[in-house]
Amino acid sequence: MKAYDYLVVGAGLFGAVFAHEAALRGKKIKVIEKRDHIAGNIYTHEVDGIQVHQYGAHIFHTSDKQIWDYVNQFATFNRYTNSPVANYKGKIYNLPFNMNTFNELWGTKTPQEAMNKIAEQKSAAKITDQPKNLEEQAISLVGTDIYQKLVKGYTEKQWGQKATDLPAFIIRRLPVRYTYDNNYFNDTYQGIPIGGYTQIVEKMLDHPQIDVKTGVDFFDNKEKYLKDYPRVIFTGMIDQYFNYQLGELEYRSLRFESEELSVDNYQGNAVVNYTDAETPFTRIIEHKHFEFGKGDKNKTVITREYPVDWKRGDEPYYPVNNKRNNGLYKQYTELAKQEGNVVFGGRLGQYRYYDMHQVIHAALLAVEYELG
Ligand code: FDA
Known part of the structure; x- marks a missing residue:
């Protein structure tokens, strides 16, 4: 077997930033990903010339110039500003x-x-x-x-x-603004990568020191991986890593229902929230508006987002950071400390909601900590 320095489990943003930076520092890295594609939840793919956000709307925003410059190495960002609207029983309100x-x-x-x-x-x-x-x-x-x-x-x-x-x-606070300003975020920098997010992760992982294999689940060979690789960066679920021995952490899951329609413009905005109780989905995303209508003029792709209860085997989108789960997570971190050669990172490894800029920051810190 090739002498790798690291096994990175998960080709999401955390895993990709870590692998990229470690490769630049001369390390050899193997990345395994259980899905059949890289990029984790920021994965986008093209349909009719439209970049479809497969796992929900992703808008990059940060006030940290270093992170903004970092991510701009891998893509050119447009000036998209998140201005969702709410549809309450047929009437539209700005958010x-x-x-x-x-x-x-x-x-x-x-x-x-x-x-x-x-x-x-x-x-x-x-x-x-x-x-x-x-x-x-x-x-x-x-x-x-x-x-x-x-x-x-x-x-x-x-x-x-x-x-x-x-x-x-x-709800510690709800954004209330006494100006006529529909920009959802207060951050200095905001945008969508022209051509989608997948290219960012692709470029991060495109390095002679990095080998990537998709469609591989760490848990199919956990003991062997731990034996074969000197260090492991694990970005999957921390409770699953420990075989749920202290109990299950809770998550909220989502079901995405996408549809290709033969119209140019379905709802006039990238994100429309449905805020009444009767409509079963929370929002409809119309992907082409993230890139100002780019793509086929006779087609559009929309996705309805349905929140669902999470059970084992479902995709764990949001951690439920209540007292019980945070306490349980803390106990898992105690077990993690005893796993000498494994670093737990990202939204699942650290059981917290991370925005993209935060996960990049966390991965850069992890590299710094590992390799200086
Ligand atoms: P991520 O989940 O992306 O990657 C982990 C990878 O590990 C996955 O690909 C998974 O398949 C893989 N994996 C897990 N277990 C494995 C195993 N056993 N073996 C092999 N591989 C395994 N942020 C933002 O800044 N702006 C936004 O607008 C949004 N919007 C948004 C919408 C929705 C619906 C969600 C759920 C999240 C957002 N985010 C966001 C957050 C953003 O998605 C998040 O910051 C990053 O995707 C986190 O990257 P990670 O690498 O931590 O996890």
Whole structure:
């Protein structure tokens, strides 16, 4: 067997950044990936000249210039700005909650009028300083109308629970902006890589010191891999690594339903959230709008996103970072410390929600820690 320095399990962003940087430092790396493609959840592929985000809408945003410069080595980014809209029972509202939304809801025109309206609703709801659940927390932050129309149904679908049964801490703050600004993120840099995300990971892994094999599950040969490779970077599920011996960590999963339509423009925006309780999906993505309509003029691809309960074998999209799971994860990290030659990284290895810029940062730190 070729003398590799590292086995990287998972060809997502964490694994790819680690492999790339380790290769630049002269290390030999084998990457294995259980899916039949690289790039993990940021994977995009082309249909009718349109880049389809297979695992949900991905918008790159950061205020860290170093990370922005880093990722720009691998792709040219367009100026896409995330401005989703909400569809509540057929009426459209701008997001995040801003002066446009307030005008659509109440006809208010000035910041003071909108502030008065929200304050009035908060005080009428008589929520104490200690909100008992997510519903109370949300009303105390944005008032009753925004909560009822734009928060409640969406959140309940997302978590599969009633807002009154969800803990208040899930919503520490809700973005409220007293300007006519529909830009969802406050970050300095934002965009979508022209030609999709997969090329980024492709270029990271395209190095003579890196060998990649897709369609290979680490757990089919775990003991052998651990014996054969001096160091392992593991970006799969930490509880699965330990054969769930302390119990299962919980996740929320998603089901994506994609459709190719013979129209140029289906919904006029990349992301439309459906915020009522009755519509079973949370949002529809129309992929061509991430690249300003690039692609076939007679075709479009849309994807409906349905939140679903996670069970073993499903794709674990979002960690459920409540007290029970965070405690359990901590116990797994104690076991991890005893696995001398294995580093656990990425959203599944570290059981936390990472945005792309954060996962790049975490992978660069891991390389720094390993190799200086
Ligand atoms: P990722 O899951 O991408 O990679 C891990 C890889 O390991 C996977 O390819 C998996 O198949 C593989 N693997 C697991 N177990 C294995 C095993 N046993 N053997 C072999 N391979 C194995 N971020 C952002 O900045 N802006 C955004 O708009 C969004 N949007 C968004 C939408 C949705 C729906 C989700 C779920 C997430 C986002 N994100 C996001 C977050 C973004 O997807 C995330 O930061 C990165 O994909 C994380 O990269 P990782 O490498 O950690 O995991």
